[in-house]
Amino acid sequence: MSNIEQIRFRTKVCFIASQGVLKTPESTLKLNLSEQYILSYLIENHSTPVTKDDLLKVGWPDRIVTEASLFQVIRALRVKLNEKTKGDVIETLPRVGYQIREFTREDVDLSEQKSNSTISKINKKTIISAIILTSTLLGSGAWYMYPPQTEPTHFLIEHDNIGNNNITFITQNLEQQLDLRNKTKEIFLQQINKYGKMTITNQRIYFYKSDDFYSIAWCQVTPKTNQCKPMTDFSYKVSPDKWTKFTHLFIDNTRIFREKVSLISDSVYEPLSIVYRSYISNYGIISKISNFYISPTDKKNVFDYSKVSFITNKKTSHYQALSLSAESLTIMNKKSQFISTLKITPKAFHWAYQDISKNKALIFLDDDNKSKSYGYNAIRYDYVVAAQKKLQLILGESTGLYWLHSGKNNPLTLLPTKIHP
Template sequence: MPNTEQIRFQTNVCYVESQGVLKTPESTLKLNLSEQYILSYLIDNYGKPVTKNELLNVGWPDRIVTEASLFQVIRALRVKLNEEKKGDVIETLPRVGYQIREFTRETVDLSDSQRLSPLKKIGKKTIALSAISLVVIISGIAWMKYPYSGSPKYYLIDKDRVGSNDFTYIASNAEDLADLRGKVKEIINQQVNKFGSITTKNQRVYLYKTDSFYSAAWCTVDSNKVCKKNSDFSYKIVPNEWSTFADIVVNNKKNYHGTPIIHTENTQEPTSIAYTSYIDKSGIQSKVTHLFLTPTNKNGIFNYSMMSFIQEKESGMFHPLSISAAKAILYDKGSQFLKTVKIEPEMFHWSYQPSVNFDEKKSLALKHSSLVEQGFQNNKPFFSYLVYEQPHLVLMLDNTTGFVWNNTSEANPYAIFSYSSSSSTNK
């Protein structure tokens, strides 16, 4: 193979422009087209400030996208370039744009460097199995009826108060609603039989059921019926693993919850972090999503972008999952919930790399992300519902992915879904 040029950054990550890949001694990572265009343009303009508008035109030459899409690509590049602190490779120039930091140009023989590829180390059999797994996921989704439609979904909603706990059940039909209520009754009975009383106390609980999974979200409330800090949890459970979830609840076992750290420097506020746990025997314990939102304008429109990571159950290691951006429009024709938001897709990129530690066919996280990607590729709008809100915390429901709590930097999260003249410009 002939020699080629690579760019070596201060983080010791190398960019081979001719192949669109980032290389380290341990791995080789393919960049998507927007990432390649933007990184190459920054390199070509070394020493010069590059405006956001320039990068928007370069990164998406045949599309019109918002700054949220650019922000996500820059953030993804920083992660992939192994920046220990923001600006190690790509420097942010406030109110201007971005600039690449110092690098060196090298000539390399890729025939040697390719031997370092992790795919070579894993072996052909593992690669084939991973490829087959992905094909199974994609083909399995292809026959499913796409769940999004042009109008909000109508739900059946019912509520119970059991002891000091408030339960809300949401489903598409009466049979599923009865199933949810029955599941709660079973858990309560197990607690009473084992401990002599209901051990679940002062909980606000939401349950949702589809044909393929259950979604549960809850928090512990104080005397004012406000969720206590870091007491919010959400789970997605495949039907045949409900007993595993019930055991967690009955015996008050430890639940996964990270500590939200909301970064607002050089970002558009409000921002938020969402945690979701999975019970599906896939090897994926949880998903963490970072969201970045613009203020709502006078037309009821705001933009958001998000980056998701999945966490291995055994090791706790995080893996990039996806990056996406969309336009959100407040739905003004009535809502069963506090607010209904129409999402219009703009950009979706997979960051996920197959792993021998995951059973992809069993993963709700991957299946749900694949459905979302399908909607984005087909430019299919969908709806999300604001179910509950309090300072720095909101609960959202999507008919495909269920409940998710968002820990937000906004003290009045309801303002995210409302226009005010003071929020019409970026902070």
């Protein structure tokens, strides 16, 4: 039987640090990363006062913020912890900082929690269905299904080294970090057991996990320059139930041959950027190529571009058109955990593939979700994670990691050349 620890406060709210959630008998509430860090630190140091400076460093380890940000998190935690009177859980110590009040540690049976979670999901599903039905009748269902993203997402980023491989983990909570680290170690252990040594060497590897998929991108680097070698960059988006299949592919150092697909017209002879991606799901292993055609605008750091995507046909292995889209891109060099944040404003979308309505494979859901958001101009943010000359690694929260092969006129080639976020 597998148990996890939870912290029970006097307000009858429980904190499960491994999941980053607050639980009551009626609800489960996910905390953001700063809230998780600060609450965990207060609990770990419950016997002594914690200064504001310490909490500022803990809550925002990769950037500098003011005390106003700390006050906002403390205020939010008080509400989420159901404090009836200020200080019921988090006590303010004038001119010092904060200290957590008494609490108890408990072990929770995961099997029981899973059962309760299933019931909760059923209830939530019923409520959400009612909301969507009501909003549809009112003519505003689109807002619930595709709300605009108002701010870039704050990620949890960790680095590690296995052998001479440099690895970066990007997630939104600690539980996802732990899952990725365990899976990564298992990959290398399986390879050593199979071949008697580590055959994956001199690789720069990036792992990203969302609630719905895994995304992995890697390249082989030249030790002297630490730059990706040509034609060694690959990226995969993997359904959770197909992780084992990806593991075997990665352990055996399997590669899928990439062909270049370009559209040629009177005005455009070559795309300014090309993306090569692979998907592993119940539909099998499918390759996808996207060609980007970028046009400058009269606004600084704002560009319009169109994209044409192709996928391999399962029967013939030939490429066929999947979708065409147009978007506006704004490069935001500030307020980013990464090299840069890209604000994407959708303009138009058109399916070229005929049987999309019946197919729910991962490769189709990627564009299907995007196509629905286009009708409501739902802004999203992508992130430049790493960059070198003519090659950038991009992270999309719903699309995952992918390498962008850029021509000299692509504006992203002007970004600083960096390796790590």
